[in-house]
Amino acid sequence: MSSQSNSKPSIAVVEDVIPTEIAQAANEVDLLQLLLERLQQPTLQVDLQGTVVYANKAALSLFAATADTLVSKQLHSFLAAPWSTFYRNCFAQYGDPQALIHSASEMMIDINETAVPVNMSLSFMPVKQPCLLATFQDLRAQKAEIQRLHQLACTDALTGLANRRAFFDTLQKLWEQCTTARDPVSIVIVDVDHFKLFNDRFGHIQGDRCLQQVAYALQQALPDDNCLAARYGGEEFALILPGMNGIQAKTIAEGLRERIAQINCGELAGKSGITVSQGIAAEVNGQFRTPEALLFAADTALYRAKKDGRDRVNLSN
Numbered sequence: 001m002s003s004q005s006n007s008k009p010s011i012a013v014v015e016d017v018i019p020t021e022i023a024q025a026a027n028e029v030d031l032l033q034l035l036l037e038r039l040q041q042p043t044l045q046v047d048l049q050g051t052v053v054y055a056n057k058a059a060l061s062l063f064a065a066t067a068d069t070l071v072s073k074q075l076h077s078f079l080a081a082p083w084s085t086f087y088r089n090c091f092a093q094y095g096d097p098q099a100l101i102h103s104a105s106e107m108m109i110d111i112n113e114t115a116v117p118v119n120m121s122l123s124f125m126p127v128k129q130p131c132l133l134a135t136f137q138d139l140r141a142q143k144a145e146i147q148r149l150h151q152l153a154c155t156d157a158l159t160g161l162a163n164r165r166a167f168f169d170t171l172q173k174l175w176e177q178c179t180t181a182r183d184p185v186s187i188v189i190v191d192v193d194h195f196k197l198f199n200d201r202f203g204h205i206q207g208d209r210c211l212q213q214v215a216y217a218l219q220q221a222l223p224d225d226n227c228l229a230a231r232y233g234g235e236e237f238a239l240i241l242p243g244m245n246g247i248q249a250k251t252i253a254e255g256l257r258e259r260i261a262q263i264n265c266g267e268l269a270g271k272s273g274i275t276v277s278q279g280i281a282a283e284v285n286g287q288f289r290t291p292e293a294l295l296f297a298a299d300t301a302l303y304r305a306k307k308d309g310r311d312r313v314n315l316s317n
């Protein structure tokens with residue numbers, strides 16, 4: 001059936017029913033509520049003292065409530081702080097109803113003791129019994145989607161670790177936290193040894209699996225949730241260890257070296273196994289002025305670990 005033929009009956013319904021209901025509406029209150037009932041957007045009709053006088057079907061669905069639980073209550077009682085106080089004061093102090101017209105984005109409403117993010121706007125209705133309409137836009141799906149996209153933007157697709165972008169964001173944040181609190185912070189850069197040879201010998205698919213196992217070992221080596229393991233580049237990874245000095249970071253790095261030695265990269269890898277070189281730098285007493293300087297020192301320490309024969313940990317002086 002074409003969309004044209006689909007739309008005809010609904011036009012007929014609109015023509016038949018709406019005029020009849022409008023004609024039957026005894027007064028403007030009935031008419032307003034009739035229109036509200038047909039609105040898809042959750043809407044509360046509120047008097048000028050802030051009391052809910054009517055809730056349309058979409059509002060009952062948003063608030064997961066019956067009309068009894070919404071009508072006669074104060075609008076502000078459904079709003080979470082700081083908006084509850086804001087609107088309580090607005091209604092208590094109102095003089096000019098126009099002053100109540102307001103839009104609030106990203107506020108929270110309390111639904112069964114759960115804070116739900118919404119946009120709310122108040123519009124003034126200059127009818128015989130003047131009132132306000134509070135319309136809501138449920139932001140839950142939008143927030144969940146933003147969260148999902150944020151997660152994707154911060155995650156390395158192959159290993160599931162934080163990616164380079166997330167590494168730099170977190171480094172900046174933890175650097176500020178630690179230096180402000182005069183806590184130490186360490187960085188470990190971990191580079192898989194002779195990985196080109198591994199790829200050449202066993203192929204890229206096996207290489208990818210190997211990187212996934214190295215990433216898992218890094219994640220397992222983290223001492224707590226404040227630390228971060230990230231994929232820094234192709235076969236290069238990094239740890240940020242807030243609150244840890246160089247000696248503590250070296251212990252973590254040596255533990256990681258042992259974990260990586262246990263990795264079985266499939267039969268192909270045989271006993272040759274996979275090894276990593278690691279460079280560490282620690283900020284303890286203000287010797288590094290910026291997180292970039294700390295990172296540079298860790299990179300230099302890694303270079304030395306490579307130069308000294310690989311499969312080792314080198315702590316920057």
Ligand SMILES: Nc1nc2c(ncn2[C@@H]2O[C@H](COP(=O)(O)OP(=O)(O)OP(=O)(O)O)[C@@H](O)[C@H]2O)c(=O)[nH]1
Nearest residue numbers: 191192193194195196197199204205207208234235
């Ligand atoms: N399979 C796979 N290989 C990757 C990926 N990213 C980078 N590589 C490979 O990692 C290798 C890195 O090579 P090099 O930079 O020469 O380093 P290396 O061979 O590990 O040598 P050293 O670091 O000096 O021990 C290259 O062959 C890249 O193709 C990836 O996502 N998957």
